[in-house]
Structures are given as structure tokens and as C-alpha cells.
Amino acid sequence: MKILEVSNLAKYYGDAVALNGSNLTMDAGEVHAIVGENGAGKSTLVKVLSGIVVPDVGTVTIAGEELEFGNPRKSDSLGLSTAFQELSLISNLSVAENVLISDLPTRFGVVTRRAVESRAREILQEWGVADIDVSLKVAALSLSAKQRIEIVCALNKKPKILILDEPTAALPDTAWLFKHIRLMRDAGTCVIYISHKLAEIQEICDRGTIMRNGAVVGEFQKENFNHEEIISTMIGRSISLAFPAREKQLPTEAATILVAKDVKVGRQVAGVSLEVRAGEIVGIAGLEGQGQRELFYALAGSIKMTSGTVTVDGQVAKLKTPRTALRSGPGIALVPEERKREGIFADMTSVKNISVPALSQFTIAGIIRNRTEWRLSAKAGRENHLPEAFLSRNVGQLSGGNQQKTVLARTALAGAQVLLMFDPTRGIDPAAKLEVYSTLRKSSGEGAGILLYSTEIPELLGLCDRILVMYGGEIVESFSSGEATEEKIMSAAVGRHTSAMSPGDNR
Amino acid sequence: MNTIRSIGHRIVSDGSTRAAIILLVFLAVWANFQVGGLNSSIISGWLVLSLPLATASIGVTLAIITKQFDLSAAGVITLTNVLMATSFKDMSVWLVIILMLLMGAAIGLINGAFVVFGKLPAIAVTLATLIILQGVALILLERPGGSVDADLISFVTGTSIVPRPLIILIVLVLAWLIFKRTKLGIYMFAVGQDEEAVHLSGVSVRKVRLAIFTIAGMLYALAGVFLSAAIQSGDATIGGSYLLQTFAAIAIGGTAFIGGSGSAIGTIFGALTLMIIPKMLFVVGISDWSQRIFTGVLIILAVLIGAITAMRQRVKLNEVAGEMEQAEAHQLVEGSDR
Numbered sequence: 001m002k003i004l005e006v007s008n009l010a011k012y013y014g015d016a017v018a019l020n021g022s023n024l025t026m027d028a029g030e031v032h033a034i035v036g037e038n039g040a041g042k043s044t045l046v047k048v049l050s051g052i053v054v055p056d057v058g059t060v061t062i063a064g065e066e067l068e069f070g071n072p073r074k075s076d077s078l079g080l081s082t083a084f085q086e087l088s089l090i091s092n093l094s095v096a097e098n099v100l101i102s103d104l105p106t107r108f109g110v111v112t113r114r115a116v117e118s119r120a121r122e123i124l125q126e127w128g129v130a131d132i133d134v135s136l137k138v139a140a141l142s143l144s145a146k147q148r149i150e151i152v153c154a155l156n157k158k159p160k161i162l163i164l165d166e167p168t169a170a171l172p173d174t175a176w177l178f179k180h181i182r183l184m185r186d187a188g189t190c191v192i193y194i195s196h197k198l199a200e201i202q203e204i205c206d207r208g209t210i211m212r213n214g215a216v217v218g219e220f221q222k223e224n225f226n227h228e229e230i231i232s233t234m235i236g237r238s239i240s241l242a243f244p245a246r247e248k249q250l251p252t253e254a255a256t257i258l259v260a261k262d263v264k265v266g267r268q269v270a271g272v273s274l275e276v277r278a279g280e281i282v283g284i285a286g287l288e289g290q291g292q293r294e295l296f297y298a299l300a301g302s303i304k305m306t307s308g309t310v311t312v313d314g315q316v317a318k319l320k321t322p323r324t325a326l327r328s329g330p331g332i333a334l335v336p337e338e339r340k341r342e343g344i345f346a347d348m349t350s351v352k353n354i355s356v357p358a359l360s361q362f363t364i365a366g367i368i369r370n371r372t373e374w375r376l377s378a379k380a381g382r383e384n385h386l387p388e389a390f391l392s393r394n395v396g397q398l399s400g401g402n403q404q405k406t407v408l409a410r411t412a413l414a415g416a417q418v419l420l421m422f423d424p425t426r427g428i429d430p431a432a433k434l435e436v437y438s439t440l441r442k443s444s445g446e447g448a449g450i451l452l453y454s455t456e457i458p459e460l461l462g463l464c465d466r467i468l469v470m471y472g473g474e475i476v477e478s479f480s481s482g483e484a485t486e487e488k489i490m491s492a493a494v495g496r497h498t499s500a501m502s503p504g505d506n507r
Numbered sequence: 508m509n510t511i512r513s514i515g516h517r518i519v520s521d522g523s524t525r526a527a528i529i530l531l532v533f534l535a536v537w538a539n540f541q542v543g544g545l546n547s548s549i550i551s552g553w554l555v556l557s558l559p560l561a562t563a564s565i566g567v568t569l570a571i572i573t574k575q576f577d578l579s580a581a582g583v584i585t586l587t588n589v590l591m592a593t594s595f596k597d598m599s600v601w602l603v604i605i606l607m608l609l610m611g612a613a614i615g616l617i618n619g620a621f622v623v624f625g626k627l628p629a630i631a632v633t634l635a636t637l638i639i640l641q642g643v644a645l646i647l648l649e650r651p652g653g654s655v656d657a658d659l660i661s662f663v664t665g666t667s668i669v670p671r672p673l674i675i676l677i678v679l680v681l682a683w684l685i686f687k688r689t690k691l692g693i694y695m696f697a698v699g700q701d702e703e704a705v706h707l708s709g710v711s712v713r714k715v716r717l718a719i720f721t722i723a724g725m726l727y728a729l730a731g732v733f734l735s736a737a738i739q740s741g742d743a744t745i746g747g748s749y750l751l752q753t754f755a756a757i758a759i760g761g762t763a764f765i766g767g768s769g770s771a772i773g774t775i776f777g778a779l780t781l782m783i784i785p786k787m788l789f790v791v792g793i794s795d796w797s798q799r800i801f802t803g804v805l806i807i808l809a810v811l812i813g814a815i816t817a818m819r820q821r822v823k824l825n826e827v828a829g830e831m832e833q834a835e836a837h838q839l840v841e842g843s844d845r
Contacts, residue, residue, distance in 0.1 A: 072707060084707060087704075088703075088704045097697075111688050140827040142829075172835070287832075289829055289832030
């Protein structure tokens, strides 16, 4: 039975195409994947369906009724609910208030805490997340707890159509989610599952739609699932999924470019020592919240180190601010975690975004020479695979992958030789990932020392010369690229050391 | 020892409590230096002057909690005062008050409509409203004059056992405590924190904004009524000082100007503090102009302490979230051991 029909849906932002006449239909009782590169139109489609974005043309019919665009409540009343990727929880309200936000129980007009919390507790119990305290403010929750609450909010509306936009981005354990997806599907709900993680899609989805440049370009069934084929349809050409190989062997006498000794940051980083040699890529693995973020940000001068010393190229680095870090010896630069908040100036052009930290390279008596700025920024952009057409566009309009390339181009132009890459491929599509990989290879080939954190272990295995595993604010294991395996890294990351140290000693 | 510390910590970390402490200290100084001590008429005089400022500042506080600036308070207060002193002489004063409240609500609604539907910045819209209303007031009453109904004056300024303004302030506090726990109250804090998320949750951000501007406008009119009773005549320039004083009261009251948090109770303490400063400094013997310096320094200190405690609270929340992540990691380990 058709539950959702999208016909000829189009949305343009200026000359940028977000949706270009998309047509698709979905059935009740199926789990339907939507895959595509960043910028393929998935997010815009979700936003149109859930009533946030009004399309330029097209219609959407849900269970036979036409959807009125641009109003989340209309979408809701037709039986569509969404768990958003950028979570829609309000951090200064309690979990209970968030769960019941659109339907707060009142007594004589007053919302009593007790009533809200007991009702919310029932709901969480029903969906198997009773371990989360409903009286806590959302700001005090871990990322994965927030994600579960966001999903429960959507599930609890018992929708006809349930949209899950990257639901496992912060969810370490998919079993809980998949159980409820299956229950919903069996009860006749159409579950739209949007994810970059093809392995998950293969496991949970019955059918899938592939999007590219705002249009539907392909479909697949669970029975004939094929990674390579899906990816090549997604990007419109075939690619090798292999990691770019190292061009020349890392010379054994390569100089050490970064030395950190016993770095402590608050309670998060409990004494980390590491070395990175010029031309080397050192990987950091670890579960969310093991101090890796604080370590990277402290090394970049963005947050204060409690104690410890850091030397770059033999001299002590001044890590008071990111600016002093960039000016210490050959320079330390960070590609930050949250692109949208920390990495880009969304309302400025790509060129301006690239040139910002290096403006003094193009000035005469303080005045910026636009031509030089353009030339050097364009060159840095090109080297990072950023299409020239995007240079004059505001970065906020670009896809996640192209935003990240802009950030990488900026880092390159700033000229730092020690690069701290904090999960540089999070949330970007496979093709853009490969381009980021080749950029990393190239920088290290030119003598940069790279410290790379990634949530995806295969990425570390494919790129790094050494992999260090962090747990509870310490480095608990170190593997050379030859001896590391996914299993070994994972078991170290969850605190099962092969070395003499036991988890209790970390405290 | 630990409990004392944690109580102390709670006192300092709450904006309203900090404001209350400042007020109590000033009150003690004032009582100590006042020749012959404080009597009920002196206290009552202070409360009568504080009441309109406190009422108006609560309105501004609501707007600030939703992350909007509302500068129109002074305009509505002035117009209300002038109308009450010059017009509707043959009408029951209570009916006039209702009319004034409706006018304030209408002005607030118009402000809100420009902000919500016109997508204009609230600071510009309400600045325009302020200037226009002050102009209208000057047309209606060029020179100070007119008179205010005697019943109203005795109702607002009367003192039986407890000064009447104090009772009114207590009523306002109770109203705030209830309002905070209504749907609108909860949405008000939510909108100020994260407008986008509220929208996604299917709650109408527009309605919340319109309602808050309307209630704020009504509170300004109520402040105008209280002010009229306090000064017992009309003056088209009297409201002007409220523009800055409302914001000063809010700052001292511990409401941060960033939206998503704030307290009317703190604001009331802030208004009382602001009005006690000249009286306290006078009896101590500090000159008129130094009062301004004193007030300015106090505001900076209040905002500074507020910012520091807010930062510490954020760190605390992050720590709680971090501990949760640690616990989850341990659970994963145990799970994979099985």
C-alpha cells in the first residue's frame, strides 16, 4: 500500500539545486533507506516532508492526503514524525518536558512537574530507555542519550511515516534502535532510514532509494544489495573504495615534529604523552568522550592545558590561543569537530573562509589585494578538491563535504606543519571522504605531521602509521600499522587492555 | 561543613538569591544610618517608588527570556500616566485601568506582530514604539499637570499593617511562580534557548512571541497605573528614565541577557535595590553624582558574577554528561565481555 508519494519536488536556493524534480513512493510496512552524497538532497527532502522547508514546486501525498507545506504541525497531523540529525531537543528544559513538549499535561492551566515526569517516565519505559532520568536537563545528557530521547520522541507519536535522519551518528549500540524499527515496521509504519552507514542499511532496510544532485537516480532491494554499485550510483561514477596508498615509505630518520609530554586537561585528559614525526599520520582511536576532544583542542591552544609540555620542532609551543599555536615553530592547526559551529563562517564566501587566517599574506599596507587572495585561495581549494564554481558561493549553501574541503583548504593556506584532524570525515559522503584521505596523504607526503582522530576505525587502519587508543583520558594502547586490527583497537577502546594496566588504575 | 558549602554554592549560583542578598545588605546599611531608624512611612515611600519599576522590569524580563529586547516600556508607562492624569475623568477608575491594560496589550501585540510577521529586529521596532508613544504623550500633555483618582492612590500607596505595594509585589511573585509552570511559561524559556528546536517540536514560536510581547505590554501599562498613583499627576517626561532603569534592575536581578533563562523574582529584587541605592547613599552621606558610579559598578559586578556562575554551571552540566558517557562506555565493556 502506498503511504507516501512525492512527485516532481523541486527546491532551489539561488542557482544552487537542492531538489530537482524528485519522484518517489514508499509503502506502509517497509524500512526504506535514502542514500546519497551530502548535497544530494536528502536533508532538503526530510525538511520538506517535516514542514520546515517550503519547496518551489511539487506535491507530497501522505496516505492519500496532500501535505500542506511549511508547517511542522501539519506534517505531524498527517502522521509523519522525524528524529532529526541535528537534534531538536531544548537543552534548558528537562527530559520530561522535552518528551511531552507538544502535549504538556496541565491542571488548571499549570504544568506540574510530578505529572510531566511520571507521564514521561511511562513513555521512556514503554520504549525501553528507562535508564535515563527524566528530571535531568537535556544539557546534562550524553550525546547518545540525547539521540535516544530524540528517537523516542518520534517513535512515541506512533506515526504512519517515521523519518530517522542519521539516527546512529551518536548511538554506539544499534540493537535497541533496530528492535523498535522492526516493531514499527511490522505494525505497518513506513520507516525512512537516512544514513551514510551502508552496513546498517544492509542490515535493517528492505528497500532503498539513491539520490544525486536533488533527483532520484536509482533504487535497490535488500536481496541485491551491493556496496560498490550503490556508491557508484551515488556519485555517478565508479571509484575504488581503497584508501590511497602512501607514496613513499616513511623514512626511519624522519625528525620528530610534535612532542607532547604528560599533557593534562582538567579531569578529561589524565597525562598523555605522544610524538608525531614529520610525514607521519598518527591515529587516535577511542569511544566518544575519552578525552580525545580535550587533547586535540588543548594542543591547538583552544582550551587550556592543566599541565604538561608540548614542543614543536624542538621548541616549546605557546598554546595560549589558536593564534599562538599557529605561530609556534612550524605551526599547529586544528580542523575542529563541529564544522557548522566551529569551522565555517556560513554567510561568507568560500574564498573568504579559506583566506581568513592568512590575510596578511595578501595585504599591502593593511589593504587586501583581492586578486592575490583569490589566486592563493583558489589554489588551496583546488588542492583540496574543492570545485572552483563553489569558491564564490557562501559556505552555508555548500554540502558538508565541500564545507569540510573549505576548512581543509584554509588549514593548508595557513601553512601549519602540525595538523590536528578531529574526525574530519564525520557526516560527509564517501566520495568527499576519499578526497579528504588523499589530501591527508599529500600533506604528510610533503612533510606535515598529522594527528588524526576518527570515529571510524577502518579509516584509521587505512591511513595511519601508528594508532594510539584513548580510554578514560589516557593512552592505553599503541599499535603500529602492521599489528593493528579492528578487533584489537575496539577491545582497547572499551577498556580491555592487553597490557598490565587494569581499568581501575586510571582513576 | 560540606552542606554549608553546598548551600553557600546554591545561594551564589542563583541570580535571584544573589539579588536578595544585595538588597538585604543595603537595607541593613540604610536602617543603620537612618536617623531615628526606618519607620513604616519611609519604607512605604521606597516601596511605592519601586513598584512601577519592578512591574515594568518584569515585562522586559519576559521579553529577554525569549531572547528579544523590548524598549517600549518607557513609552507605554508615559502614555498610561498622561492618559490617567488627563482623560476619562467621568469614568470609574477601575474601568480606566482595564482600558489602560488593554491599550498596553494592544501596543505589545503590535510590537510582536512587527517582529513575528515583519521579521524585523525587536530592538528597532520597540525603539520606534517608544519614541512614538513619548511623542503622543507630549501632544496630550505639554506640561506636567492633571490629577489622579484618589481611590487609586489610596489603593496603591495605602498602608494598613503591611504596606500595600508590598502586597502587590507578593501577588506579582505568586503570579510569576504560576506563570512559569504554564505551557506558555515553559515555551517562553524554550524559545529563548532554541527557537529552531521549538519549531521542530511542533510548537508555534510565533504564538509564543506574540503572547509574550502582549503580556509585557500589559505589564508596562500596569506599571504606568502604579506610577500615576505614586506621583499623583501626569508628566509626559516621567517615563523616560525607565528605559535604562528596567535594564539595570534586570541586570542586578541576575537575569542574563542571552535568553532562555531569567527570573521575575530577581528582577523585583533588582528594582527594589535600584530604588534603595539613593536613599542608602544619602543617609551614609555620599553625594548625588557618586550614586551613578556606585550603581554602574554594582551592575558590572552583578553581570560579572552572573557570567562566572553561568560558566561554572555549564562546566558542571558537561561533567554530568561526561560521567554518563563514561558509564556508557563501561557498560559497553561489560556487554562485550558476556
